[in-house]
Amino acid sequence: MGKDSKAKESAKGKSKQSGGGSAAEAPSKGKSKGGGGSGKDELGTCTYVKARHVLCEKQGRINDAYKKLQDGWINNGDKVPPAEFAKVAAEFSECPSGKKGGDLGWFPRGKMAGPFQEVAFSTPVGSTSAPFKSTHGYHFILVEGRKN
Template identity: 80%
Template sequence: MGKDSTAKEPSGKGKGKQAAAGGEENASKGKGKGGKAADGLGTCTYVKARHILCEKQGKINEAYKKLQDGWLNNGDKVPPAEFAKIAAEYSECPSGKKGGDLGWFPRGKMAGPFQDVAFSTAVGATSAPFKSTHGYHIILSEGRKN
């Protein structure tokens, strides 16, 4: 499938910023289909997430810098309420008005790299910026269930 090559882009960039958020080590564990079950990521049926969507890479990088300066550079997790404030300020998606809240969604509902990152980001962790066909995203994983 073509999804695998685009899914590696977020962790393949190697900026190291995602590791601070706890996402890079989890993303690397989930590369192979067999490896996802070992860490519990990728085995769930539903994910609860928030996101920030921007058309321009520069704007998503500004939002990510705010997340880094406030929490990620200190090794902290971004509180959902604080992520919601940044999503309301930066996101160009209609969900931005709701703090980027996408609620619970099943595997197969979101396309390509978005689904891959959403289902491979640990609960409480924030992904590094990544590109999809809709623009540039940052995801905050809030929950998982089967």
Template identity: 80%
Template sequence: MGKDSKSKEAKGKGKQAGGGSDESASKGKGKAGKGDVLGTCTYVKARHILCEKQGKINEAYKKLQDGWLSNGDKVPPAEFAKVAQEYSECPSGKKGGDLGWFPRGKMAGPFQEVAFNTVIGATSAPFKSTHGYHIILCEGRKN
């Protein structure tokens, strides 16, 4: 239990990529429903950047860091969309990485875990899934 959240936080370098520990859940804020904490909502609205190579996703993350993440981990969706259009290798990249609203259970493994445990308005640290390397911007959550 404790091992998962510690190892993911260490690997992810960002506090939003944590694995849903009580500590990260208590930091949830924004448009979440009453009583909703990180990881417990039914739907998430997100954007993402997907790259096959780790070096390319790190380059995209650095661009976000240099422009916005150094100012409190908040990247405006329009700015994230510009970086997604430039770097993402997913078809959604043409739409600024917009995935719209998706329910719990639709996305696989680590992608779902990070998406449902990232604070609204925050950007995850780069992470790996079976599809490649991702960065997620959480735009909303609802039940």
């Protein structure tokens, strides 16, 4: 559960979770279906993730959205309720899913590209990732569920 404290630190600057170009390569390193992974909470071995996200073109806007969650929930050590995350997504997200509270539903490993998949499949259930960059812009994710 130390993810939230890391998220606070990385939200102040460039996200450390995106890891530059290496994050896009990470899913191929033993994290495929049946791969080793970390074992904890089946982070490295689950097949499906249910998530919400906020997507913004500009880093400043994603940081503003994340700060809104941080001030209300994350800094207090609380997990962000999906309904609260949905309000922020509806207000800030530039993705069509923003109208649905950022809900991406269940998606399988391999559907999302590079850093997005890496963050979605490595964030613990109930936790919110720090902002990170992908080919589509800047995101942060709330992981709501995980299954095989």
